[in-house]
Amino acid sequence: MLSLDFHPAGRHFLQIPGPSPVPDRILRAMSYPTIDHRGPEFGALGRKVLAGIKQIFKTEHPVIIYPASGTGAWEAALSNTMNPGDTVLMYETGHFATLWKTMAESLGLKPEFLGLPGIEGWRRGVQPDMIEARLRKDTGHAIRAVCVVHNETSTGVTSDIAAVRRAIDAAGHPALLMVDTISGLGSADYRHDEWGVDVSVSGSQKGLMLPPGISFNALSPKAIAASKAGGLPRSFWRWEEILESNKNGYWPYTPSTNLLYGLSEALDMIMGEGLDNVFARHQRLAEATRRAVRAWGLEIQCADPAVYSPVLTGVMMPEGVDADAVRKRIYERFDMSLGQALGKMKGRMFRIGHLGDCNDLTLMATLAGCEMGLKMSGVPVRESGVVAAMDYLGSHADTPALKAAA
Secondary structure: OOOOOOOOOOOOEEEOOOOOOOOHHHHHHHOOOOOOOOOHHHHHHHHHHHHHHHHHHOOOOOEEEEOOOHHHHHHHHHHHHOOOOOEEEEEOOOHHHHHHHHHHHHOOOEEEEEOOOHHHHHOOOOOHHHHHHHHHHOOOOOEEEEEEEOEEOOOOEEOOHHHHHHHHHHOOOOOEEEEEOOOOOOOOOOOOOOOOOOEEEEEOOOOOOOOOOOEEEEEOHHHHHHHHHOOOOOOOOOHHHHHHHHOOOOOOOOOOHHHHHHHHHHHHHHHHHOHHHHHHHHHHHHHHHHHHHHHHOOEEOOOOHHHEOOOEEEEEOOOOOOHHHHHHHHHHHHOEEEEEOOHHHOOOEEEEEOOOOOOHHHHHHHHHHHHHHHHHOOOOOOOOHHHHHHHHHHHOOOOHHHHHHO
């Protein structure tokens, strides 16, 4: 039996694609005394985080904050806008797209799952032309929403959301566009307003560097109108009452007070570094990771370089190698957690997270643990991925924030 009192020397390396490591600044903020969630101090906190999170989504419209996981925000997006029996077009890019489709079925909706066949669909991003073609056939506009995943955490693929919006518009279709950016927000560029998204779904435990426990729906005026015209049975998830309370910085129920303290600090950290600098840092660390994987002679899960994720990299194992056994060895020997493969890819790959509170030395230690673990597991390693990553990081400029502090 695994002991809960497991505290080896040094920090555990949590290199899964979320939850990501929580910075000390945020942990300290969360330790503040809990205050009255109806008092004036809380109202000021509520107004600050509600305004700040809009900057991360790049929207001028409301963002709902729930005391729930990202799964709850999935349900909120569907239950506020869809009616019983509605058809929704959902695109299969991996495990989490599949789970969202399963939820739609359980809510009494009729999801139509579109995607490339077999494993190929789990190695590439959303194909907007397939969505456009399907919507053009829907002349009666039975399809009420198009649901896609921005950054598919199970595969390391970041889809082109702006292209999906163009496909919907080209088909002349009125369907709502709903996007899961649970693992993308705060790590990969995301533009709710500019890309014409109606409901964006996200969570706290990825690029926002918080523990799990709060989630988000960023809304468009079209989505808000749809929620007033119908919707599935709902109470806790209902936008209308929350939006009314949020006007003064409050919620119609007890919110996650101390997690909102953490969110306030996370927003300060992200905006202090600058969103563009945050995105550049993630891209740089992701490229270093991919160079390491190629140097090892292994295949990257995402088969299309145009949609490589800046959040995580999936590492395919050679035929006959159990990826979970490699992960287990790395965990037991180096106290480092890597993401397991999910769904169709189970046992065939592992995932390296390089998101949130991550820098050059964090990544180099991660890649060193991976390289040693691969060798110890008998996986043929062509050349040192650590050296390849080190050469890349050393020859490419640091983020502007670091240069300015030098």
